[in-house]
Amino acid sequence: MFEEDRVSADRPAARDPLAAPAALSAPVTLPEALAGAEPVESVCTPIRMTYTYTPGRALSRYLRAMADKRILGERCGATGQVFVPPRGVSPLAGAATSEVVELADTGYVESFNITRVPIERRPDLKPPYCSAWIVLDGASVGFLGLVINIAPEEVRIGMRVRAVWKPDEELETSAGNILGWEPTGEPDEVITDYERIGRVEASDP
């Protein structure tokens, strides 16, 4: 039921904002057996989860090609955009990608971050280190990786890079086969999209 007449006329106007709400300020009486007991404020309960990951067709092809030091992207037939790693779908068109494309292991730095704090999962990464979105030659989207064999302060947006692969005997079906990206020494890519990119209209899925 909706009873507006229950609205109290003496609404607290200027009460202490940090005062406990009236309903929560009533004292709690503990049974005698608990008098003086130390309250438990928190209990640590670690959680571990192990997943079985089914990559699907596009990522299976991508991961298998990785073992041969090849990078496979996939092209959308509707927009022509090339995605890597391929997820089998073109987000703008809402359509399945229709063509497998082999990409070069070279590209340029779209933008980058210099991490100066250690991260839990990669104790092998000693700060400062540089992570970057790499746009591979022929790809339409950036690809996350480390920039190595250069001081982080010298990395530039537009810098040309190539993949540094693991030794052949250590290759797996894993994106980890690429240890990082090193400068090629070529002239920087000329970045032409500083201006706001035109609005992209969402398509019907």
Place this chain on the structure above:
Amino acid sequence: MAAERTAVIGVGQTKYAAARRDVSMAGLLREAAYRALEMAGKTWSDIDAVIIGKAPDFFEGVMMPEVYLAEALGAVGKPIMRVHTAGSVGGSTGCVAASMVQSRVHRCVLTIGWEKQSESNAMWALSLPQPFATSVNAGAGGYFSPIIRRYMMMTGAPELIGCMVAHKDRRQALLNPYAHLHQHDLTFEQVVDSPMLWDPIRYSETCPSSDGACAMVLVDEAGGDRHPGPVAWVHGTAMRSESNSYGGRNMVSPAASEQCADDVFAQAGIVDRRAEIDAVEMYVPFSWYEPMWLESLGFAATGEGWRMVESGATELDGGDLPVNCSGGVLSSNPIGASGMIRFAEAAMQVMGAAGEHQVDGARRAVGHAYGGGAQYFAMWVVGSDKP
């Protein structure tokens, strides 16, 4: 048939802190809920439905909290719904709660967003390894740093604009009793000299990790009319999302962000956004997002957002478009609540209930939230006058 006019009549917030060890998760929510009910002059029995939102379950490891919390939130025998849109969730939850009233499904709704980061590991939850990509990013800072770097390069903004935003928000937080960070003696130089974490993001340009909850009570037009205190009328709500990886994506000002803003301002009948809006609470977890969102939301022309910051236009003290008078996400970040705090603080401004951080005579205000890889957006416009 036009939507039911909807009003916020109650706002409740907890004190935000690094660790609220004095309360359980349920206790935290009840503290915010009771404050909102008190301001609204309502009791649990007046509430028709409860709409809640928080960040991924991975954070605290509590799966389906809506089930566990139903009793604590007075939802037994009533509908309870949980909304989930990553960091924007507090905003989206406010939009969903409003839609329950606008659609005339319910007449009086309680909505709450929260996070208990002290019981969580956000860095872990946000950096789960994926077998098809290398795990090189350190949480959200590592993700947003390249986008900020891109904005700095595109606009040629002076290097210390981000520090100006951080210093402003931390000073404004001193006026908000609920803010987590109250750094009374923080100087601009200390912000500038704070260590780089995710270069170009400094420690002091980063949001804290907070526990907290924020609640609102929303009612239909008759309820708003009968309410004896000030109300905030909902003039528009909008949500948009997009993939964070497609060719030609503007990572600085995503298309979904611009579309969300266009929609909400059109609903509110606002043409000159900077002139017609009196206060903005936007989601700025890293300082540079203030100038970036000023542009994306159409308060400044492309490349000009940093000039508004530099000129002091976004300060509570003397600015023409005060931004984050509450101290913003940079001063309190209970993730799942952060968007709802933006929405609630916008409502408080037009109710004239913002206390020390009140913008004089605020009549229309914006609440804004974003999440994921800057790919989920939620906004509302609230006003002191009925739409």
